[in-house]
Amino acid sequence: MSSKLAILVHGGAGPHRADDDAEAAKRGCLLAARAGHSVLSRGGSALDAVEAATRVLEDDPVFNAGIGSALTRDGRAELDASVMDGATLSAGSVACVSCFQNPITLARLVMERTAHVMLVGAGAEAFGREQGLRVIANDVLVTEKARLDLARHHRSNGTVGAVAVDALGHVAAATSTGGTTGKLPGRVGDSPLIGCGTYADDSSAAVSCTGLGEAIIRVTLARHAADLVGGGLDGFEAARQAVRALERARGEAGLILVTPRGQVAWAFSTERMARAWVDSRGEGSGFGADGV
Amino acid sequence: MSSKLAILVHGGAGPHRADDDAEAAKRGCLLAARAGHSVLSRGGSALDAVEAATRVLEDDPVFNAGIGSALTRDGRAELDASVMDGATLSAGSVACVSCFQNPITLARLVMERTAHVMLVGAGAEAFGREQGLRVIANDVLVTEKARLDLARHHRSNGTVGAVAVDALGHVAAATSTGGTTGKLPGRVGDSPLIGCGTYADDSSAAVSCTGLGEAIIRVTLARHAADLVGGGLDGFEAARQAVRALERARGEAGLILVTPRGQVAWAFSTERMARAWVDSRGEGSGFGADGV
Numbered sequence: 017m018s019s020k021l022a023i024l025v026h027g028g029a030g031p032h033r034a035d036d037d038a039e040a041a042k043r044g045c046l047l048a049a050r051a052g053h054s055v056l057s058r059g060g061s062a063l064d065a066v067e068a069a070t071r072v073l074e075d076d077p078v079f080n081a082g083i084g085s086a087l088t089r090d091g092r093a094e095l096d097a098s099v100m101d102g103a104t105l106s107a108g109s110v111a112c113v114s115c116f117q118n119p120i121t122l123a124r125l126v127m128e129r130t131a132h133v134m135l136v137g138a139g140a141e142a143f144g145r146e147q148g149l150r151v152i153a154n155d156v157l158v159t160e161k162a163r164l165d166l167a168r169h170h171r172s173n174g175t176v177g178a179v180a181v182d183a184l185g186h187v188a189a190a191t192s193t194g195g196t197t198g199k200l201p202g203r204v205g206d207s208p209l210i211g212c213g214t215y216a217d218d219s220s221a222a223v224s225c226t227g228l229g230e231a232i233i234r235v236t237l238a239r240h241a242a243d244l245v246g247g248g249l250d251g252f253e254a255a256r257q258a259v260r261a262l263e264r265a266r267g268e269a270g271l272i273l274v275t276p277r278g279q280v281a282w283a284f285s286t287e288r289m290a291r292a293w294v295d296s297r298g299e300g301s302g303f304g305a306d307g308v
Numbered sequence: 309m310s311s312k313l314a315i316l317v318h319g320g321a322g323p324h325r326a327d328d329d330a331e332a333a334k335r336g337c338l339l340a341a342r343a344g345h346s347v348l349s350r351g352g353s354a355l356d357a358v359e360a361a362t363r364v365l366e367d368d369p370v371f372n373a374g375i376g377s378a379l380t381r382d383g384r385a386e387l388d389a390s391v392m393d394g395a396t397l398s399a400g401s402v403a404c405v406s407c408f409q410n411p412i413t414l415a416r417l418v419m420e421r422t423a424h425v426m427l428v429g430a431g432a433e434a435f436g437r438e439q440g441l442r443v444i445a446n447d448v449l450v451t452e453k454a455r456l457d458l459a460r461h462h463r464s465n466g467t468v469g470a471v472a473v474d475a476l477g478h479v480a481a482a483t484s485t486g487g488t489t490g491k492l493p494g495r496v497g498d499s500p501l502i503g504c505g506t507y508a509d510d511s512s513a514a515v516s517c518t519g520l521g522e523a524i525i526r527v528t529l530a531r532h533a534a535d536l537v538g539g540g541l542d543g544f545e546a547a548r549q550a551v552r553a554l555e556r557a558r559g560e561a562g563l564i565l566v567t568p569r570g571q572v573a574w575a576f577s578t579e580r581m582a583r584a585w586v587d588s589r590g591e592g593s594g595f596g597a598d599g600v
Contacts (some may be wrong), residue, residue: 032574094431103527112428132495133522137429139386139494175490202431203424204403211503211528230425235395235505236531243535263579265397 017305020296023052023180024061025069027079027290029226029270030173036288040078041174045292045299048072051296054182062188063101063124063204063224066178070120070190073176077159080174082117084159085194087166089199093157093194094120098134098210099127102187102216102230102276109208115151116144116231120192123208125149133210137202158193165197173286175207176215179274185223187276189214189238190243196229205229211239220246221254224272227286231267241271251281259283309315312570312588315472317361319371320581321518321562322465328580332370333466338593345586354480354514355393355416358470358550362412362482364391365468369451372466373448374409376451377486381457385412385449385486391419394508394568396478401426401500406446407432408453412484414441415500418538424540428496449486457489463490465578467499468570469506469516471566475562479568481506481530488521497521503531509580512538513546514565515565518576523559533563543573551575 022137024050027041050070052132056062074082085093092173097119098109110119111134126135135143145151146163150276164194165172175193191214193207213229215238216222232238241258245251255271262269262285270284272291280293292301319333319341320551326405344361366374377385380413389411400419403426404409417425421501427435437443462476467485474480482508485499498505498521505521507530508514515530524530533550537543547563556576562576564583569576572585 107526111429119600130495131522132492132497133525134496134501135492135494136496137494139492140403141494143492145495198420200424200427200431200434200435201480202427202429202433203422204401204426204428205424209426209501209503210525211488211501212532215528230423233425234501236507236528239531241501242478 020181021183022054022274022278022295023049023069023273023282024272024280024293025049025178026226026272027073027176029284029286029289030298032287041290042074042292043302044078045282045290049294053176054118056182062180062182062186065180066188067120067124068188069178070176070192071118074118074120074192078196080172080177081176083157083190084162086159086172086197087148089198090201090238091153091166091283095194096204097123097228098127098208099123099190100210100211100216101185102218102222105209107133108139109210111136111204111208113140114154115141116149117152120190122149170197175226175274177226179222179224179263179272181261181274181276181278185276187216187223187274188217189224191224203252206232209233211236213238215242217242218276219272221275223271225269225271228267228289230268231262234265235261237269237271242274245275250272251275251279253283255283257268259285312473313368313475314346314566314570314572314587315341315348315357315361315470316564316572317470318339318518318564319365319468320466321578321581324579327599332367333582334595336368336370337582341584341586344470348472348474354474354478357472358415358480358482358528359391359412361470362468362484363410366412366484366549370463372486373466373468373484375449377449377455378464379454380491380495383458383493384446384539387486388496389415389484390500390506391415391482392502392506392508394514399425399502401502402426402432403496403500404494407433407443408436408441409444412482428557431526432463444588462489467518468517471514471564473566473568473570475567478510479508479514479566481508481514485514485528498524502526503528503598505530506533507534509534510568513567515563517561517563519561521599523554523557526557526591529561529563532563537567543567543571547573547575552578
């Protein structure tokens with residue numbers, strides 16, 4: 017039964033940039049995938065695994081999530097994240113939080129310790145304080161690279177996410193981001209929206225998306241990809257069809273998914289999407305269209 | 309071609325309450341439907357019609373949206389709203405705004421005057437001020453009934469929404485709410501989430517949902533209902549099947565939908581859902597399971 021254990025993470029989809037460090041992105045993704053897989057190997061749940069993997073990515077300044085997040089027009093980091101448990105359809109989400117390093121953990125606390133799915137802004141931050149999460153200065157999240165990106169109007173590509181299946185065949189998905197460089201304060205993208213950036217259902221698949229958030233929202237991309245798997249499509253074919261649906265919404269994106277049977281799959285219409293996985297056949301990583 | 313003009317609004321789904329005023333709710337819904345239909349009759353767009361209808365419902369203290377909104381644990385009104393244009397899949401959304409009477413209009417401004425879909429909290433309010441929306445004190449939104457509901461832990465049922473189809477066969481949907489009584493500050497329900505509380509696509513249907521927001525989010529109810537229409541189901545059958553899908557998410561809800569061909573349809577698993585419509589056959593309204 018444990019042969020189906022699998023985890024797949026992404027480090028964001030977007031256009032190639034001159035300053036892309038493909039090796040750093042692949043290495044960071046692989047470390048996150050291994051952290052998640054280690055949870056699964058010890059008998060941990062898919063939910064625990066995607067949270068653990070996403071925390072590694074949030075802590076890595078290479079990615080646009082947690083430390084290293086893209087900055088608002090005003091030069092601040094405002095973070096969004098969500099998590100969903102395919103076994104129960106339970107979900108948790110936060111948006112526009114600026115004083116925690118790991119919003120994915122705050123999202124999970126919303127799921128497990130409130131009657132709600134989503135908290136935003138000051139209310140979400142007050143809840144995090146009540147729960148004893150360590151409060152940090154916004155500056156801790158801000159890297160020199162993020163400041164330069166804002167000054168140069170460079171788009172950020174590094175939203176992160178993870179999907180996993182555990183020994184019981186339960187799937188889970190998590191997504192975390194700093195959003196788009198130069199966004200209006202208060203802007204919420206697809207990452208914290210259930211059905212858009214994140215979806216998980218044991219009867220279909222767990223999905224995490226990345227790319228132009230506004231387009232992903234318009235086609236509720238994560239739910240759409242899960243439905244295609246639920247309808248019987250192979251994981252890769254479902255991922256490709258879902259990404260093609262984005263064309264109607266005038267945007268490019270990528271997604272990763274895992275099925276309850278342990279298949280990992282991905283697709284992207286952008287030039288690159290950093291990704292790494294560990295499954296029954298071993299581990300691997302990729303960046304561009306090179307596949308592996 | 310104009311024979312297909314149709315608009316359908318809801319005033320919220322929930323359990324019967326001893327203090328239900330069914331007549332006031334039906335009358336309020338009918339006034340809103342007429343306001344929207346008047347826009348359509350003059351050649352206005354479905355988008356204009358659902359905004360106009362939703363504003364009437366927000367202004368009516370009978371409903372849990374705009375004036376009369378349910379209050380947070382702290383006794384404040386924090387409003388959520390979203391709107392979607394089925395012709396273009398463009399969407400706009402706001403959550404956790406507390407100083408405007410008509411959040412649906414703010415949501416439309418987000419759609420039309422930013423590169424974003426969703427703004428929340430202080431950022432959304434700053435944007436609204438920039439756009440010249442009239443700023444009001446939070447107290448203006450707070451009714452005596454809402455204060456009593458909070459004191460007595462009564463659940464609020466009055467989320468509002470509208471769906472319409474115009475002479476060109478374009479559909480649009482809008483949803484607006486004060487959320488649930490006693491919610492944590494910062495809580496966001498399904499109403500402002502595209503695919504959950506609101507969805508519109510000319511290739512399927514326009515949908516607005518109401519009920520237990522957390523459950524609606526878990527099954528992305530609005531998108532699910534639209535997909536069922538897109539798959540060929542009759543509007544009422546699609547509405548019923550979608551509402552049944554809620555059972556997996558441990559919640560009750562209702563929804564309204566309109567198809568590009570001008571069919572209006574609804575379903576609810578709650579005891580009642582106030583609703584009213586104007587279509588090619590005339591107008592009508594309902595409250596409980598009495599049908600019309």
